[in-house]
Amino acid sequence: MVDNNKYMIKEIKFALYVIKKNIQSSIELRSSFLLNVFGMAINDTAFIILWVYFVKSVGVVGGWTTYDIIGMLGISALTFGIVYTTCYGLFKLPDNVASGSFDRFMLSPKNILIRTATSAIEVAAVGDMLFGIICICIYGFLIHITLMQMILILILIFFTSIVFLSFMIIIYSLSFYFIDANVITNGIFQLFNTPTLFHGGAFQGALRFVFTFIIPSLLISAIPLETIKNTSYRSLFMIIILSFVWLFIAIKFFNISIKKYESSNFMTFGN
Amino acid sequence: MKEIRIAIKIIKTLVKDSIHYPSRLYANMFIVISRLGVILLLYSYVFKLNGGVVNGMTYIVVAWSMFFYFIFSNLNLRHIARFMTEDIKSGNIEVFLSKPISYLSYKIWWTFGKNFYNFIFVGFIGFIILFLIIGIPKSMTIGLFIPTLLLQFILASTLIIIIYGIVGLFAFWIEEVAPIFWIVDKSVMVLGGSYLPVALFPNFLYKIAIYSPFGASMFVSQIVYDTWKVNWMGLVLIQIFWIIILGIFMIWLFKRAKDKVSVNGG
Numbered sequence: 001m002v003d004n005n006k007y008m009i010k011e012i013k014f015a016l017y018v019i020k021k022n023i024q025s026s027i028e029l030r031s032s033f034l035l036n037v038f039g040m041a042i043n044d045t046a047f048i049i050l051w052v053y054f055v056k057s058v059g060v061v062g063g064w065t066t067y068d069i070i071g072m073l074g075i076s077a078l079t080f081g082i083v084y085t086t087c088y089g090l091f092k093l094p095d096n097v098a099s100g101s102f103d104r105f106m107l108s109p110k111n112i113l114i115r116t117a118t119s120a121i122e123v124a125a126v127g128d129m130l131f132g133i134i135c136i137c138i139y140g141f142l143i144h145i146t147l148m149q150m151i152l153i154l155i156l157i158f159f160t161s162i163v164f165l166s167f168m169i170i171i172y173s174l175s176f177y178f179i180d181a182n183v184i185t186n187g188i189f190q191l192f193n194t195p196t197l198f199h200g201g202a203f204q205g206a207l208r209f210v211f212t213f214i215i216p217s218l219l220i221s222a223i224p225l226e227t228i229k230n231t232s233y234r235s236l237f238m239i240i241i242l243s244f245v246w247l248f249i250a251i252k253f254f255n256i257s258i259k260k261y262e263s264s265n266f267m268t269f270g271n
Numbered sequence: 272m273k274e275i276r277i278a279i280k281i282i283k284t285l286v287k288d289s290i291h292y293p294s295r296l297y298a299n300m301f302i303v304i305s306r307l308g309v310i311l312l313l314y315s316y317v318f319k320l321n322g323g324v325v326n327g328m329t330y331i332v333v334a335w336s337m338f339f340y341f342i343f344s345n346l347n348l349r350h351i352a353r354f355m356t357e358d359i360k361s362g363n364i365e366v367f368l369s370k371p372i373s374y375l376s377y378k379i380w381w382t383f384g385k386n387f388y389n390f391i392f393v394g395f396i397g398f399i400i401l402f403l404i405i406g407i408p409k410s411m412t413i414g415l416f417i418p419t420l421l422l423q424f425i426l427a428s429t430l431i432i433i434i435y436g437i438v439g440l441f442a443f444w445i446e447e448v449a450p451i452f453w454i455v456d457k458s459v460m461v462l463g464g465s466y467l468p469v470a471l472f473p474n475f476l477y478k479i480a481i482y483s484p485f486g487a488s489m490f491v492s493q494i495v496y497d498t499w500k501v502n503w504m505g506l507v508l509i510q511i512f513w514i515i516i517l518g519i520f521m522i523w524l525f526k527r528a529k530d531k532v533s534v535n536g537g
Contacts, residue, residue: 124449194306198309204316
């Protein structure tokens with residue numbers, strides 16, 4: 001048990017070191033880095049414009065105001081940003097598996113999942129994080145946020161990131177089963193992604209159930225927002241439990257899927 | 272004549288390629304139908320809450336408007352920017368420019384052919400499904416509908432190709448065109464009526480959608496509105512205006528870009 005803990009701490013330390021190095025190397029190309037970060041932040045504001053005018057035209061839906069939409073977009077953008085920045089290697093899994101470059105992860109003495117996930121960084125995702133933080137600050141200001149709600153946001157961002165990361169591990173593990181995996185993983189990702197950007201108040205009944213428990217899109221967007229808004233510990237507890245369940249399923253599924261890997265024998269070592 | 276022959280050849284080859292990979296087609300169908308399905312389900316709830324009418328629009332009109340937006344987007348003409356950027360970054364542009372065909376027209380037809388089969392197939396299936404579920408609005412039964420739909424297909428495709436082609440050409444000057452692409456892409460998304468149909472826009476945003484090239488590139492989403500039979504000619508003229516202006520700009524930019532090419536190494 002003690003050995004296991006030591007091993008995990010060592011792996012996490014290694015992952016943090018790799019993420020730090022990835023970020024440092026991206027910052028080296030300063031102008032490209034800044035262009036990507038601010039470009040993405042501006043790009044994200046399109047969704048605010050969309051939903052603000054949606055509320056103006058349609059009115060309040062499911063008790064959701066413009067403020068709530070700003071908060072929701074902030075939470076989902078920050079969650080996206082954290083996972084894309086730290087674990088972008090996952091999103092390259094279909095290409096790595098198809099080209100045979102996954103060999104180098106298999107041969108690594110480190111934990112394969114951590115090594116794969118932290119092997120790349122998406123610079124533009126820093127823009128998502130920036131946008132997310134700004135939106136959450138604006139939301140906090142607009143609703144006169146309490147200390148308890150601030151703490152809730154910090155806790156929730158951690159668990160929504162786990163949910164998103166877990167679901168991405170599951171989606172991209174499908175790369176081991178299909179030849180044309182990029183198309184399939186992209187399709188499922190789009191299905192997951194669309195509801196995270198949609199007006200949270202419009203999800204009711206069966207649709208809400210599906211996008212909470214089967215495809216956990218609402219766990220990283222609408223539900224955390226409602227948890228903060230209503231200071232609901234019951235919702236918080238549900239998100240924490242579900243995040244552990246998804247993480248457990250994801251790690252198991254990745255480890256099972258990896259056994260399906262067959263090297264393509266391309267000369268891609270060191271790529 | 273030679274240009275047309277090349278265009279047909281490129282499209283034919285790419286359609287054959289698409290037919291050989293049915294899994295891509297099914298996945299594409301799954302993406303479009305599921306995304307559109309989710310949005311339409313949500314809108315049906317929103318319309319139910321508002322007694323079936325929002326801003327004078329009924330659900331059936333809004334649903335078809337979004338259908339045309341998403342199906343047309345599925346042609347993925349915006350990818351021309353990515354294809355051009357990749358050519359420029361990788362240095363492959365040198366090979367293309369030394370060929371006896373115009374790089375621009377080659378890329379345009381290639382982008383067009385790449386998703387043409389998917390567009391037709393998914394569009395047809397989607398049309399049948401939506402028709403069976405919600406029926407069609409009155410505006411789709413008038414004689415003007417089919418001819419203007421075809422006209423929109425040609426004009427909107429041309430304008431989209433030009434807009435994103437310009438973005439792609441910027442790669443000759445700027446190393447990272449992705450941020451420009453995102454901003455243009457989101458402008459088209461918002462002003463074209465993707466998640467929020469143009470008919471639900473407030474007045475000033477509606478005017479921006481009508482008079483900007485971004486909104487004009489997606490007038491196809493307005494084809495089901497009752498106002499279409501009155502407005503269509505004016506909207507087509509706006510599209511033609513932008514095609515001429517931006518088309519001239521793209522050709523000028525391409526000429527300047529060719530002088531800018533410098534390939535490092537081999």
